[in-house]
Amino acid sequence: MRPFEDSTMIQCEPNRIPPAIQAFCHRLADSAEDPVAAFIHDLDALRDRVRWLRSHLPDGVELYYAIKANSEAAILNTVAPWVDGFDLSSGGEVRKVIQHDLNRPFVLSGPGKLDSDLRLAIEAGVERVHIESLDEIRRLNGIAGDCGIRQRVLLRVNPLLPEPLSTKLSMAGQPTPFGIEERQLSEAVMRVDACEHLELGGFHVHAMSHQMDVERHRTLLDGLLDKWPVWQALAERPERVTELNVGGGMGVNYLGAEQFDWPALCRHLRQRLAWLPNPPLLRFEPGRFITAYCGYYLMQILDLKHNHGEDFAVCRGGTHHFRLPAAQGHDHPVVHLPRGAGRGNTERRVTVVGQLCTPKDVLARGVRLTEPRRGDLLVLPLAGAYGYNISHADFLCHPRPALHFIRTGAGRHNAAVGEGTA
Ligand SMILES: *Cc1c(COP(=O)(O)O)cnc(C)c1O
Numbered sequence: 001m002r003p004f005e006d007s008t009m010i011q012c013e014p015n016r017i018p019p020a021i022q023a024f025c026h027r028l029a030d031s032a033e034d035p036v037a038a039f040i041h042d043l044d045a046l047r048d049r050v051r052w053l054r055s056h057l058p059d060g061v062e063l064y065y066a067i068k069a070n071s072e073a074a075i076l077n078t079v080a081p082w083v084d085g086f087d088l089s090s091g092g093e094v095r096k097v098i099q100h101d102l103n104r105p106f107v108l109s110g111p112g113k114l115d116s117d118l119r120l121a122i123e124a125g126v127e128r129v130h131i132e133s134l135d136e137i138r139r140l141n142g143i144a145g146d147c148g149i150r151q152r153v154l155l156r157v158n159p160l161l162p163e164p165l166s167t168k169l170s171m172a173g174q175p176t177p178f179g180i181e182e183r184q185l186s187e188a189v190m191r192v193d194a195c196e197h198l199e200l201g202g203f204h205v206h207a208m209s210h211q212m213d214v215e216r217h218r219t220l221l222d223g224l225l226d227k228w229p230v231w232q233a234l235a236e237r238p239e240r241v242t243e244l245n246v247g248g249g250m251g252v253n254y255l256g257a258e259q260f261d262w263p264a265l266c267r268h269l270r271q272r273l274a275w276l277p278n279p280p281l282l283r284f285e286p287g288r289f290i291t292a293y294c295g296y297y298l299m300q301i302l303d304l305k306h307n308h309g310e311d312f313a314v315c316r317g318g319t320h321h322f323r324l325p326a327a328q329g330h331d332h333p334v335v336h337l338p339r340g341a342g343r344g345n346t347e348r349r350v351t352v353v354g355q356l357c358t359p360k361d362v363l364a365r366g367v368r369l370t371e372p373r374r375g376d377l378l379v380l381p382l383a384g385a386y387g388y389n390i391s392h393a394d395f396l397c398h399p400r401p402a403l404h405f406i407r408t409g410a411g412r413h414n415a416a417v418g419e420g421t422a
Helices: 020-029 042-057 073-082 091-099 116-121 134-147 181-195 212-233 264-275 288-294 322-326
Strands: 038-043 060-064 085-088 106-107 126-132 150-156 196-205 243-245 281-284 295-307 310-315 336-337 347-353 362-370 377-380 402-406
Touching: 020 038, 020 295, 020 336, 020 402, 038 042, 042 060, 042 073, 042 288, 060 073, 060 264, 073 091, 073 288, 085 091, 091 106, 091 116, 091 402, 106 116, 116 134, 126 134, 126 243, 134 150, 134 181, 134 196, 134 264, 150 181, 181 196, 196 212, 212 243, 212 264, 281 322, 310 362, 322 362
Parallel strands: 038 402, 060 085, 060 281, 085 106, 106 126, 126 150, 150 196, 196 243, 243 281, 310 347
Antiparallel strands: 038 295, 295 310, 295 377, 336 377, 347 362
16 A cells, blocks of 8 residues: 655644535535534545555554444545455444445454354454453364364453553553453464464454553553563464454543654664564554544534523534543533634633533533624534444433534645654
8 A cells, every 4th residue: 555645744732623624514504494413524534534644654563443432434534545444343333334335354353242243254254353351262272163164362461560651541550350361371372273273373462542642552552562471372283373452542642732742653664574583464453533523513502501500502413412521421522613703702611511401512612702793603523433323312201313424625625733853
């Protein structure tokens, strides 16, 4: 694949909404009978983003997309040409990838896989199964045997991690349902080696989500590369154990402009891999870091009120469409698009809420708006990952949001500012 040269426009500043997206929001509101709530995805910005991520990858490092972050068909189709494959975590996700005929390898991971998930994945030609427990080794061997194949697998490891490497969403280095404890790894490798229908291809560690600190991530990856030869040597035929999947987890800064320094991480890896006599094939499988930036959640103000000393903007939509801010406990950035002229400059600090009858339906507190009015639009950027698909969309029987997928030409037209230090 051809590297993408222009890295100047990829990482969208959270508080800026590209003009083409603003215009689209206004058109939606103009043409709707009721006030609007909708998701808008910029597919060109998404394409540019993946190309940019890819352009920094050292040789011998692959990029997969973890589709649980956003598995809408348009997203998968846009991402597919620019990634080496897809990371899936359920039978439903396998069906989705089959249905859209994406023509890319896929791997299956996740605790709690059903036998029927494993069978479906094998029948669909799964590239690797990431095994999460000792018992899954036995089950998968049986199913692969029934299907008459030898399945290449990675063992997901829950390694010992130094304390400061954990984030608020740690999946390793502590008790979690994920992966096989490092001290049981030799037992797991022996069991896989003893299975007629399994072949050990390597190891998988998805240790955390929301990693904002590139140095900590670098330390994590260095630690895994240090362990690599030790883990590899556990196998009966170490020369066949060639892959190290280092998961996803690169964070998105929802609250400020400075974003995870992907070019710096890639530069470090390039050096680090060059020193290794026998480096593994390395693979990333981010979700959030690929799709978060391309999505926007649009709400329209229904009511403005003052209650016990606080101002509220009650908006169309809410956390049943976009649960991310509530799920993560943050105040999401909100951009105000006024509708109609003749406005003063009095600033109000409002709490932005949705239509649900629960005090938890809050998207952001302390948002400064200049003379907000009923009918104005509020746009929440960084809504392309873990947005709609993690939300309780049927609560209160409100309609589901419209999902729009548009092409803005991204790189050519909008002025989003690059944070990359390539
Ligand atoms: C969720 C998940 C990912 C993606 O995580 P992000 O934080 O979105 O990058 C990658 N790998 C596995 C195994 C996952 O469960």
